[in-house]
Amino acid sequence: MAGGQLKPLATGLLLLNFCMYVIVAAIGGWAINHAIDHGFIIGPELRLPAHFSPIYFSMGNAATGFSVLFAVVAGVVGSASAMAGYRHIQLWDADSLPSASSVAIVAWTLTLLAMGLAFKEMERGLRNSRLKTMEAFLIILSATQFVYILAINRASTISRRTW
Template identity: 60%
Template sequence: MAENLKPVALLLLLLNLCLYTILAIIGGWALNVSIERGFIIGPELRLPAHFHPIFFPIGNFATGFFVLFSLIAGVVGIASAMVGFNHLRFWNYHSLQPAAALGLLAWALTVLAMGLACQEISFDRRNAKLGTMEAFTIVLTVTQFFYVLAIHGGSHGPVPVERHAGNLP
């Protein structure tokens, strides 16, 4: 059973790596647009009445939080994929622990970003690239969850017990 899930985990891992990379690239683009087109306030001017601390000129009020959390989820997801490749290479109990922990962390951050994506979708005013980013976030929530289930499903088996020479009778 454990070896049957290895190709499934590899396929999900490759898909997640591609999607997280695209998510991080679009998130970086959106952050760059925000920095370049943000407010420039002179010493004699006041802030606008509805100034948002995380201002994104290409979306709505949820865009700033969505982009930041998606960018963080993308970077952690890419790190999760790198650790996941190491786990697929060895496919043992000791390599499962970091892969599962980082996979769950990436999934949790992706779920948070997905909630913000749903909030942004409900506000309705957004850019086409942000729409792509929202779709990738929603798809990644599902595929990352199945990836974590696949590597946990492959872990059922005997757990190695380490014994030191000084403790033997």
């Protein structure tokens, strides 16, 4: 019975995480598009600037490029995690748990990596409001994804004991 009580919690967290991961991926996609459109323009003489970085983002600092790239990867993997989690919540059995749990853990670790890079970006300063929004979502997602993982795994542990 207790495993069934965690199902609404897991469903709510799954929906919240999916929406937030899509927003993180969208903001990261915007940042990459902005960087491509407003990046370095190399003239006919092909001379690179003195401190050229292939991951250059004009709207942030030196950590922005890495933070955005890992945020996009975390957003895409997190969205895929939500799709596997949706299937698990539909079935809610031990056979669908390993795939949902493993991809959720991978998404969580990528989110933690992106969050760490976002902390470095915050430390260096000089970022716009969209990047601040993405950083805040990554911090929130690192917690909610962890609680989601605990909810689906705890429910399966309780279910196994009642058999």
